[in-house]
Each structure stands twice: as C-alpha cells, then as structure tokens.
Amino acid sequence: xxxxxxxGLSLDGxxxxxxxxxxxxxxxxxEPVENAYVRLLDRTxxxxxxxxxxxxxxxxxxxxxxxxxxxTLAPKADPVDKAVTAAVGSVAEVTIPI
Amino acid sequence: xSRENSLVTAQWVEDNxxxxxxVLIEVDEDTTAYDKGHIRGAIKLDWTxxxxxxxxxxxxxxxxxxxxxxxxxxxxxxTVVLYGGNNNWFAxxxxxxxxxxxxxxxxxxxxxxxxxxxDSRELTDEVPTREKTSYSAEEQDLTxxxxxxxxxxxxxxxxxxxxxxxxxxxxxxxxxxxxxxxQAQRAGHIPTAANVPWSKAANDDGxxxxxxxxxxxxxxxGVDWDKDTxxxxxxxxxxxxxxxxxxELLGQENVKNYDGSWTEYxxxxxxxxxxGDERGDA
Numbered sequence: 001x002x003x004x005x006x007x008g009l010s011l012d013g014x015x016x017x018x019x020x021x022x023x024x025x026x027x028x029x030x031e032p033v034e035n036a037y038v039r040l041l042d043r044t045x046x047x048x049x050x051x052x053x054x055x056x057x058x059x060x061x062x063x064x065x066x067x068x069x070x071x072t073l074a075p076k077a078d079p080v081d082k083a084v085t086a087a088v089g090s091v092a093e094v095t096i097p098i
Numbered sequence: 099x100s101r102e103n104s105l106v107t108a109q110w111v112e113d114n115x116x117x118x119x120x121v122l123i124e125v126d127e128d129t130t131a132y133d134k135g136h137i138r139g140a141i142k143l144d145w146t147x148x149x150x151x152x153x154x155x156x157x158x159x160x161x162x163x164x165x166x167x168x169x170x171x172x173x174x175x176x177t178v179v180l181y182g183g184n185n186n187w188f189a190x191x192x193x194x195x196x197x198x199x200x201x202x203x204x205x206x207x208x209x210x211x212x213x214x215x216x217d218s219r220e221l222t223d224e225v226p227t228r229e230k231t232s233y234s235a236e237e238q239d240l241t242x243x244x245x246x247x248x249x250x251x252x253x254x255x256x257x258x259x260x261x262x263x264x265x266x267x268x269x270x271x272x273x274x275x276x277x278x279x280x281q282a283q284r285a286g287h288i289p290t291a292a293n294v295p296w297s298k299a300a301n302d303d304g305x306x307x308x309x310x311x312x313x314x315x316x317x318x319x320g321v322d323w324d325k326d327t328x329x330x331x332x333x334x335x336x337x338x339x340x341x342x343x344x345x346e347l348l349g350q351e352n353v354k355n356y357d358g359s360w361t362e363y364x365x366x367x368x369x370x371x372x373x374g375d376e377r378g379d380a
Binding site: 014015018019020035037039040042044046047048049050051052060061062063064071073074075076079 | 128131183184185212215216217218263264265270271273274275276277278279280295297302303
C-alpha cells in the first residue's frame with residue numbers, strides 16, 4: 001500500500017493499556033512481503049501463535065510481559081528469527097527483513 | 099484409521115484438482131482468507147456461520163448439517179478434502195465435525211493452506227459452482243465428543259490433554275497470542291491435564307510429524323495409552339488437531355474432543371482449576 005509507514009498498523013479499537021502488543025512488518029529489499037507467516041515463540045522456544053502477513057506485510061500479536069522470538073517463514077526464503085521484548089501497556093514495533 | 103486414509107499431500111491434491119469424486123473445502127479462522135484466494139475448485143465453509151448454531155452455543159444439528167452440505171453440493175459419496183490456515187486448526191475442527199456426522203471418506207491436506215502457499219502453488223479467486231445434492235447425515239457420534247460433566251469426572255482418571263500453548267496452560271495468557279487477551283473466564287487449566295501444545299505435533303510448515311515421533315511426544319508428556327483420552331483447548335479447534343493426531347494418525351481408541359474447552363470450563367462455577375506449569379492434583 002502506498003504511504004504505508006513503518007509500524008503503520010492502526011491501533012484503533014484496541015485497548016493498548018491492557019495488552020502487550022508486538023507488531024510490525026515483514027519486508028524484502030524494502031518492499032512489504034504479503035504472503036509470509038510470522039510465528040510467536042515463547043521464552044522456551046515453544047510455539048504460541050502464528051499469523052499470515054497482511055497485504056501490506058503487517059502482523060500483530062497480543063503477548064504477555066517478557067521475552068519472545070518472532071520466526072518468519074516465507075516462500076523461497078530461509079526462516080528468520082528475531083528476538084523481541086513485550087510489556088503490557090506498550091507496543092513493540094518490529095521490522096523483519098527477509 | 100491411519101495416515102493413508104486420513105491425510106493427503108499437497109502434491110496429491112494438485113494431481114487430483116479435476117477429480118470429480120473429490121470436494122476440496124477450505125475452512126479458516128480468518129473467514130475472509132478464502133475470498134482472497136483459494137485452491138482451484140475449493141468451496142468454503144465458514145466455521146462461525148455455517149457450522150455453528152446462531153443462537154445457542156452448539157453446532158448446527160443433523161438437519162442443518164444436511165441442508166448445508168446439500169446446498170454446497172457435497173454428497174455422501176464424495177471424498178472430502180479439508181484444508182485451511184492456522185496449520186489446519188479449523189480444517190481439523192471441520193474434519194472432526196464431518197466424522198461426528200458420519201461422513202465416509204474425509205481427509206486433511208497435510209500442512210493446509212500454509213504449506214500450499216510456501217510451496218508457491220497456485221491460488222485462484224474463482225468461486226466454483228456445484229450442483230445441489232441430497233446429503234444424509236448420521237446421528238452425532240458421541241464417542242468422539244466430550245461434554246463438561248464427563249470432563250470434570252475425568253480429572254485424575256482419564257488422560258486429559260491440554261493442547262494450548264504453555265503460557266495459556268499456566269494461566270499467563272488467556273487466548274492464543276494473535277487474539278486480544280481480555281477474556282471473561284478464569285485462567286489456568288484442568289487439574290491433572292498434561293500440557294502437550296498442538297504445535298508439538300506439527301513441523302514449522304504445518305505438516306504433521308511422523309508417527310513414531312508423535313507417539314514419543316505424547317508418551318513423554320505422560321499420556322497413558324491404555325486409558326481413554328479427552329483433548330481440549332480454548333474453543334475446541336486446536337484440540338481437534340490433536341484429536342486427529344491421536345485418533346486418526348495413531349489409531350488410538352476412545353479419544354474425545356471437548357469442544358466446550360476452556361471458554362466453557364474456565365467459566366464454570368465451582369470446578370477445580372490449576373494455575374502454573376505443574377499439572378495439579380485431582
């Protein structure tokens with residue numbers, strides 16, 4: 001989508017004060033990747049959730065306080081792991097180049 | 099049951115796209131996914147509107163199920179192949195549902211929509227038209243469906259398998275982390291339940307692990323193969339995935355899915371709840 005900025009996912013309708021949000025965008029050479037899968041792994045590496053990226057490459061999770069790993073899968077690409085820390089009341093913005 | 103007659107590969111589906119004896123059905127948590135693109139020839143079932151009663155919390159009844167499949171052009175003789183997003187959570191839920199109503203030949207596409215996409219296989223937005231049929235369902239097979247009283251009685255007796263993520267099991271999260279966490283029910287798990295996240299049964303690409311590996315995972319988690327088993331999650335879809343593994347892939351007898359799951363159990367007055375990573379006592 002033209003004009004989509006980093007962390008451009010709208011938080012309208014979400015009670016940010018009660019959620020530990022992790023969100024962001026998957027990119028390839030600066031362009032959004034719309035058919036990727038992002039999985040959220042807990043501090044032990046166990047699967048917690050997975051979402052496909054949107055048409056603008058965006059994804060979002062409602063996690064809990066603590067350390068998490070984002071694992072990104074996409075066609076014709078190796079999986080990419082990225083560490084992130086979440087806290088209730090804040091939004092952790094992550095860009096994942098693949 | 100076994101892997102051979104309950105699971106098909108993406109390549110098998112691609113090779114059978116024009117086979118008139120097969121009906122491909124997509125079932126997704128995100129009910130708009132189909133509209134953005136689906137496997138050629140596939141029809142869509144919406145788990146919220148097609149498969150659930152719109153007033154009470156329950157499934158559509160036998161007559162409604164018959165009317166639904168007749169309208170969508172599925173007959174009793176068709177081989178139904180289900181697939182969907184979220185590693186087939188809702189496709190497995192629909193699979194269990196087809197079994198509940200006695201459909202003869204139903205299978206899951208191994209890896210579901212994700213595997214199909216990661217393989218860069220073709221998707222289309224063309225919606226097929228199918229001739230209506232006259233579908234006839236069986237009465238619900240309650241040997242594969244558990245209700246709340248039976249689940250409470252199973253504490254300390256049968257295998258209870260909580261297939262949610264460790265954080266949901268322990269009570270640190272109330273829903274899968276792609277959903278907002280504010281929920282009405284209490285957090286935690288049914289005392290004595292083993293936590294075997296559904297994801298242990300799947301590879302990253304959504305395909306199921308091999309039978310030996312699967313058997314080892316549940317054995318290590320303390321599942322007693324000589325006992326009856328009840329699987330549950332939050333709303334019964336992830337536990338359908340595990341039900342599929344235990345009953346259909348590993349051929350275990352007496353495995354039930356508790357579709358009320360945590361959204362029911364965690365709202366019951368007076369039942370025991372365990373918090374934290376330990377199983378808790380009966």
